[in-house]
Structure formats: structure tokens, C-alpha cells
Amino acid sequence: ILEFFQTSESLKNVGGLQNLKSWVKMRKNAFTEEARRYGIPNPKGVLLVGIQGTGKSLSAKTIAHEWRLPLLRLDSGRLFGGIVGESESRVRQMIQLTEAIAPCVLWIDEIDKAFGNISSGMDGDSGTSRRVFGSLITWMQEKTVPVFIVATANNVRILPAELLRKGRFDEIFFLNLPNEIERQDIFKVHLNRLRPSRVRQFDLGLLARQTKDFSGAEIEQVIIDGMHIGFGDRRDFTAEDIVKAIEETVPLAAVAKEQIEGLKQWAASAGARSASLDTVLVEKLKRYTQQQGLGHLEVD
Ligand SMILES: Nc1ncnc2c1ncn2[C@@H]1O[C@H](COP(=O)(O)OP(=O)(O)OP(=O)(O)O)[C@@H](O)[C@H]1O
Ligand SMILES: [Mg+2]
Incomplete structure (x- = not known):
């Protein structure tokens, strides 16, 4: 066990x-x-x-x-x-x-x-x-x-x-789902691991903008999908390949908005802290907590 x-x-x-x-x-x-x-x-x-x-x-x-x-x-x-x-x-x-x-x-x-x-x-x-x-x-x-x-x-x-x-x-x-800056950071982490010498050739800002509502796992997956495109063409993969993969991906969050919102409210009521520095989110959690009253733990 x-x-x-x-x-x-x-x-x-x-x-x-x-x-x-x-x-x-x-x-x-x-x-x-x-x-x-x-x-x-x-x-x-x-x-x-x-x-x-x-x-x-x-x-x-x-x-x-x-x-x-x-x-x-x-x-x-x-x-x-x-x-x-x-x-x-x-x-x-x-x-x-x-x-x-x-x-x-x-x-x-x-x-x-x-x-x-x-x-x-x-x-x-x-x-x-x-x-x-x-x-x-x-x-x-x-x-x-x-x-x-x-x-x-x-x-x-x-x-x-x-x-x-x-x-x-x-x-x-x-x-939470990563915001744009965090998505850029996640792309960087993975591309750094995969192509340390070529990271700077990837437009990380573009990739981050195109992946609104993507989770870290989904970001990793579109990189892999992009690699398959490049590999299939017998060349190294590029940001464009990843963009193609992004266009074919529907992030889970797009169909689970309510679930995520519910989770945020729960997190606030349980006194959870945001794992991210995202100020918008931190404020939102605070607001939820105030609405619900501190120390409130029961959900539903
Ligand atoms: N913040 C992040 N930075 C870098 N990579 C990430 C990040 N979040 C997720 N990933 C990538 O996605 C993969 C899956 O993430 P992980 O298994 O930690 O998700 P999880 O939150 O445990 O999801 P689940 O609820 O499905 O168990 C990681 O191994 C990593 O490669
Ligand atoms: Mg897990």
C-alpha cells in the first residue's frame, strides 16, 4: 500500500x-x-x-x-x-x-x-x-x-x-488554471527540457495568448502534438506546429466552467490560499470569503 x-x-x-x-x-x-x-x-x-x-x-x-x-x-x-x-x-x-x-x-x-x-x-x-x-x-x-x-x-x-x-x-x-504569464512560464519549462538550445526560437508570448483556459497538462500535450507534426515531416518542430495543435484542442475548462467556479467558491470557504500569485484570483478568493463569512466550512 x-x-x-x-x-x-x-x-x-x-x-x-x-x-x-x-x-x-x-x-x-x-x-x-x-x-x-x-x-x-x-x-x-x-x-x-x-x-x-x-x-x-x-x-x-x-x-x-x-x-x-x-x-x-x-x-x-x-x-x-x-x-x-x-x-x-x-x-x-x-x-x-x-x-x-x-x-x-x-x-x-x-x-x-x-x-x-x-x-x-x-x-x-x-x-x-x-x-x-x-x-x-x-x-x-x-x-x-x-x-x-x-x-x-x-x-x-x-x-x-x-x-x-x-x-x-x-x-x-x-x-487555478494558469493565467497568461504562467502559461508562458509552463511553455518555457517544457520547451527548455525538450529543446534547451532552441527555446528562444519559440514565440512564448504567442503560445501563451493562444492557450486561454488550458491547463498545464494540456499545454504539455499540445507541445507533444506539435512534435508529432514536425517529426512526421522529418524536421524539427516549431511554434507554428504547436499553434496547429492548439487549434485542434478544446480545453477541459471550456466545458467545465461551472465546476471550476464552484471549486473556487469552495476554496474560499475553506480558507484556501491561491497557489498562484495571480492578484485577480487572490482578490476573488478574498471576496468569496467575505461574502460567506470567515470560518465557514460546510458546503452545499
Ligand atoms: N504548473 C505546471 N508547470 C509545468 N508543468 C505542468 C504544470 N501543471 C501541469 N503540468 C504538466 O502536466 C502534467 C500533469 O500534471 P499533474 O499530474 O500534476 O496534474 P494534476 O493536477 O495532478 O491533475 P489530476 O487532477 O488529473 O491528477 C505534469 O506532469 C506536467 O508535465
Ligand atoms: Mg494528479
Whole structure:
């Protein structure tokens, strides 16, 4: 259920998301003996929420790399075993293991998929899920060993509210779709990796303008599609090839506007911070929070 995850993803591979990156950088030495003597408590964890392809999983990987800690990925699907009582023992096992390896980062990807069924009561097995979830959040609250939890979630509406109570996470970050400057940055990250000597030949400004409402993952995909065009013609690919690929792509956000807006409102009500420095978004989150009243956590 736990997997050692080797990663070489550094913060340099993440475009945009300046707020989140500064937050991570500032805590670089937070798990050292020196920090303990200074009186700083162990950071507990972050929750990263956002729509598909905005870099949640990527960021989770970079945190461990940046802090030079081992990364353990929890397969939450496998937490639930067939035999009665098995799931409970697996959580205990998981907790023992991470504590033995600590200091480390425990990555719980797509936590909404594992525990989203709890509050709705739709799940026939919800007794077990609830107990497993209960032990997990109790541990998150009380653990004194340096295990930093990075959880990611997409469909926050189904997340049980207890998960978000104070003390479980140090911070909740909302990852929005990248704005134009951030899109330029993401193009740069990927083109730098693929064609380090030719980056300057690509009109990054043009590419960023043409990709309104594209996620980071969709930006990566149009670059790949553009590469196929160039490769098919037996020449190197250009910005024009990427533009062609862009024209043939309908970004998910174009058909999921409401979902994204709902996610923003939720993020504001949960007191989430914007992962991006985007001032328009930061203001918007603030406004939502004021409208709803601070500390309000219940959704729907
Ligand atoms: N901000 C970014 N900078 C650079 N690359 C990005 C960024 N966001 C996404 N990508 C690219 O898209 C890929 C997929 O992103 P990632 O898996 O982190 O998305 P996610 O938010 O976890 O999505 P999902 O909700 O579908 O799990 C990354 O591996 C990376 O190549
Ligand atoms: Mg992911």
C-alpha cells in the first residue's frame, strides 16, 4: 500500500504557482534539528485542490525533492481490504511504516476518491471507510513524528469536512488554471527540457495568448502534438506546429466552467490560499470569503 516514489522533479520544473513554490522554499529546513532547537514545530501537511492537470501531483513530487526527504505514495485504493478488519490493520501498518522512515513526505494522491463516499453515506461499506478515515485523521492531528502529508483532491465537494478542520493541514492551496504569464512560464519549462538550445526560437508570448483556459497538462500535450507534426515531416518542430495543435484542442475548462467556479467558491470557504500569485484570483478568493463569512466550512 506504500510505495517508495523516486523523483527528480524539482521546483524548476513547475511553471507558475509562485505562492506555493515560495511556501515550499521557505520550509526547506523545517525538518532539521536546528529548526527543532529554534522551537519550530514539524510542518504537518498541505492539501492541494484544483481541476485536472493543474500540477497537483507534480507539486507533491517536487516538495519531497526540494526538502530532500524520501517520498512515500499511499495507494488509498488498496487501503480497503476484503476481509473484515483488514483495512483497519492496513492503516496501522501504513502509519507504523511511515513513522519508521520519518522524516519523510507521505503523498496521498486523490484523497477525494478514497474518502469521498463517507459523508454521503452512499457506500455500502461506509462503516469500514469511516473507521479507516477516522484513524487516519486522528493520526494526522496527533502525530509528533516528522511525517509531512501532501494530499491532493479534485472533487472537494465530496470531502468530509473533518478533514479540513484546523490542525490537520498547515495550508490548503487552490491551484487555478494558469493565467497568461504562467502559461508562458509552463511553455518555457517544457520547451527548455525538450529543446534547451532552441527555446528562444519559440514565440512564448504567442503560445501563451493562444492557450486561454488550458491547463498545464494540456499545454504539455499540445507541445507533444506539435512534435508529432514536425517529426512526421522529418524536421524539427516549431511554434507554428504547436499553434496547429492548439487549434485542434478544446480545453477541459471550456466545458467545465461551472465546476471550476464552484471549486473556487469552495476554496474560499475553506480558507484556501491561491497557489498562484495571480492578484485577480487572490482578490476573488478574498471576496468569496467575505461574502460567506470567515470560518465557514460546510458546503452545499
Ligand atoms: N504548473 C505546471 N508547470 C509545468 N508543468 C505542468 C504544470 N501543471 C501541469 N503540468 C504538466 O502536466 C502534467 C500533469 O500534471 P499533474 O499530474 O500534476 O496534474 P494534476 O493536477 O495532478 O491533475 P489530476 O487532477 O488529473 O491528477 C505534469 O506532469 C506536467 O508535465
Ligand atoms: Mg494528479
